[in-house]
Amino acid sequence: MAKKYVDMSKEELTGLNSELQKQYEDIVSSGISLDLSRGKPSKEQLDVSEGLFSALSSSSQCVSSTGFDVRNYGLLQGVEEARNLFADLLGVDPENILVGGNSSLTMQYDAFARCMLFGVGEHRMSWIRQGDAKILCPSPGYDRHFAICEEFRTPMIPVRLTGHGPDMDQVEELVANDPTIKGMFCVPKYSNPTGETYDEKTIRRIAELNPAAKDFRIFWDNAYLYHDFGKVTDVANIFDYTKGTKNEDMVYEFFSTSKITFPGSGVAVMATSKANIDFAMKHMSVQSINSDKINQMRHVIFIKNAENLKEHMKKHAAILKPKFELVEQKFHEAFDGTGIATWTEPNGGYFISLDIFPNTAKTTFNLCKAAGLKITGAGATFPYKKDPESKNLRICPSYASAEDLEKACEVLAVCVKLAATRRLLEVE
């Protein structure tokens, strides 16, 4: 067992620092080129959806159950087979499903843009015209959610994550007292990057919020709903708690097949109240005649149903799980006893959240970069890239090969340790 860095004497730290510096220089001169920044599937994972290419191979498969030829214009809400499938997958009614194009990010951006430009519904003032529209951002979180807020200049308020969802005491107090707080971004299952899943009590409290803003909206990005690779984790269906209540229109849920079939060539979905769907469609009808219904049909034929999807996801899990285990093993080997790092060991999703010694995230990032290891930018997991303790790193084990992953973890560990010894020696 290694000694805790904070318990080391100056001499011990100096010796360790010299040793790490030498290891680091050896890495630099060996000329590596590795990448732990890409939250995207590996080639091996893409190959598990090979069947999608031939799932739809003729016009005869393009007639919907109501007789609609999906090769032609129409059906803005999506073809009924796709609405039925996603209704089943998300546990809502088909009337609550709007099947979109290739990107749930686009659906979130566009939903947000509609709030800004047109408000949340008829007779609601647009968020732009109301002036400040602040957004709650459980942090660390998904950088692309924060980018949407920056794009529209909506101030972000970070909210603490507890390990089972956002700190609801904080959320309840904030939304109850400030009518300019208009929304919150959430990733309820295998949250990016912490991997935590909101527990039932947290989801119930979210569903029962009493926001001062009557046009408060929750962007419920359920990207990883079927993306288990460890123990299957259940997440409560928030609509079970909002349906028929005053908060019926409060939640926009998003889902996509990007990490089920092919990233950026799949099918995205918004699930929400009928009133929200109707309002969205009113504006979408100006923007589009329909989403790609042939690709919707192709996915329906390939995915079939929830049971078949779960079997399919096991193939992804079989590839992902060993990679996550490898990273976790390497982290244990490198950090156990040092007291300079903690990390999440999620049961699904795409990320490991690594917390290192405070105020060393940027140094670590720069050391990695100079050595040829690309990692997600320090601070990227926080609004405005401001990690209050400058310690969080998002690790993406999915894309690299096992061999590269092992090497990358070794390099990362040396950089994390070197940054920690430098920091400790400076501080003294």
Added chain:
Amino acid sequence: MAKKYVDMSKEELTGLNSELQKQYEDIVSSGISLDLSRGKPSKEQLDVSEGLFSALSSSSQCVSSTGFDVRNYGLLQGVEEARNLFADLLGVDPENILVGGNSSLTMQYDAFARCMLFGVGEHRMSWIRQGDAKILCPSPGYDRHFAICEEFRTPMIPVRLTGHGPDMDQVEELVANDPTIKGMFCVPKYSNPTGETYDEKTIRRIAELNPAAKDFRIFWDNAYLYHDFGKVTDVANIFDYTKGTKNEDMVYEFFSTSKITFPGSGVAVMATSKANIDFAMKHMSVQSINSDKINQMRHVIFIKNAENLKEHMKKHAAILKPKFELVEQKFHEAFDGTGIATWTEPNGGYFISLDIFPNTAKTTFNLCKAAGLKITGAGATFPYKKDPESKNLRICPSYASAEDLEKACEVLAVCVKLAATRRLLEVE
């Protein structure tokens, strides 16, 4: 040869009116259900793209020329093969091509929204913040362009069409003197609905405009560039006149394969200056990781090149041309000599523009509707649905079968004539 309605005596008109009224009642009691409102391809046309389904059938076809696996995230500007193909089709460089998703309407809406929200480029004020942003709308024109302006509450200024494009004296004077005029929508080839193609002189004058607004933008919707079915009509490439000039950034061109392969399941494109592409991508990168590159690849494999595309379009032409000829023949039979109708006989596109007796468009629409014939709403081809003479009807011959089309034209003719006699009798 029929007698001109305006030259008829009151007795003649009354007799004709009674006769038409009887014909109309016979139609109503026969219980038809026909549709001339749908500017979409027929099933027969969809079948000519059957090969698209099997064009891409395995992962081995998903590696781009630079080695990028298009099944995965990335390449927001589009895969290079698709950029090369569309650059060739549109006569621009691949760096000026942004390949999008399934809808050029969405690309236009989004480009317009970016102008409204973020301005036309770096250090340009958004149109929203500048207050009034007026848009020139050559009319009659495409109702979905007008809908975008209504969506964003940008006042529309109708501009007269000459038969070879907008009245450029009017356009030049308007844009030179009013800095709040920010843009113009154009369909340069087989304009919707008049079918006219802008001539070279008009396009040159558009390219050489001197707008008072330094952030003036032209939305150049080249939807029908390859959609000839009569004599092939050439249209000048506007970028030949803007490239290297002060107006280099003035034009956004749009194109799509919706009426080449499958409507709403094809590939859309924006062509514009490098500076405009970069600015668009900066904002699009917040909205999307990439468009559907697998569908881009599928289309590249199927369309191959300009030569092959032209051969493919001949198959559409062979189906469309007889339908347009049938409508024109029926219109000649019904209206020659009456002086109550003129219509366009385009060489391509999807529409016939029918001008009937002034102030009878709404009556005609209602008569058709009550008889079971659906036509595009009266006024739909003008901003705010305000046809100044209430005489223009957009006829879409593509979707109906020949048999239905023939019957629909007969019904339409009776309604047009009946409305004209009613009007003439009222006026006297």
